[in-house]
Amino acid sequence: MPAATMAVMPVIEARELTKVFRRPDKSEGLRGSLRHLVTRRYTTTSAVDHVSLSIEPGEAVAYVGPNGAGKSTTVKLLSGILVPTSGEVVVGGIVPHRDRIANARQVGVLFGQRTQLWWDLPVRESLALLRDMYGIGPADYRAQLARFDEVLELGELLPVTARKLSLGQRMRADLAAALLHRPGIVYLDEPTIGLDIAVKDRVRDFLRRLVADGTTLILTTHDLGDIEDVCRRIAIIDGGRIIYDGGLDGVKDTFARERCMHVRLTTDVDPQSVAALLPDAEVTPGGSPGEFTIRFDRFVLTAGQVIATASSLAEIDDLLIDEPAIEDVVRKVYSGELELEPAEDGVGAGVGA
């Protein structure tokens, strides 16, 4: 192992983590159920398929992918709620599914889709129960409530029964419940889903502070703003496999294939003649004579080739290349229309931290 990677021990380490779900096949009628009893046919889904992740203390990692990609299943494996089919997972020195109680002390988990508050109790009572479960002392408890009131305006929610909370209020109370025992490791699975902008901003601000204080965070979200505001590293999962793990900027380099170049030539040139020389690109005339916009796939043409072609027609007066927008990439991740280029560096290999 190179010396550089020995310096910091990862706090979350998953190696070839795999979860296969088996569901009995549905067959029609009595014959079907008899056959089912005898032959036991199952459909299997590899919800998480040989996932390896190594996360250092204090890192904030966005975990994104289309619906059904395996994000929640990964979080459940990391928190010990599910037992892996194969592979290994160690979190803070603990194997989560073998020692769920010890793991719960060091980890805070929030599933945005369901609450961990007691439905019929006022928020205050739910938090008091958690305080007793975790053995939090009175002074620390007061300090935590004050902190949550400051950043999440929790105070106004304390007397309200969980079932009466709006979604945004519920998420604020659930965040407090997940973080009450000051866990050093936090998994948030869609914590901003369905929240309005104002609440989202508040939650993001809260998460930024959490990370600034040294918390290790895995954040599953559909929201690009959450990712950009809170995380520097992004892991993308698709069909149970990690297809990218690295910096936010690298995502654009890896997945944003289309480039858009604006060119102004010193003399007027017919757009047709530009298009004729660049059959793989899309050439559209710009606002004034000699101006063009050229869209091309960077795996088909290089910017250098496009510039060389344009300058073979006339001298280039000015040139601008649009930055690919990470929004576009993340939107494609979620709609499942990412185009991968297997030969490209990093893709499919887990570029890794």
Ligand SMILES: Nc1ncnc2c1ncn2[C@@H]1O[C@H](COP(=O)(O)OP(=O)(O)O)[C@@H](O)[C@H]1O
């Ligand atoms: N308890 C379960 N039993 C059977 N299949 C499941 C179960 N939980 C999840 N799955 C399947 O595993 C895959 C991944 O699900 P999930 O981890 O919830 O995805 P995500 O959170 O990325 O939307 C999906 O195909 C889902 O249908």
Ligand SMILES: [Mg+2]
């Ligand atoms: Mg999910």
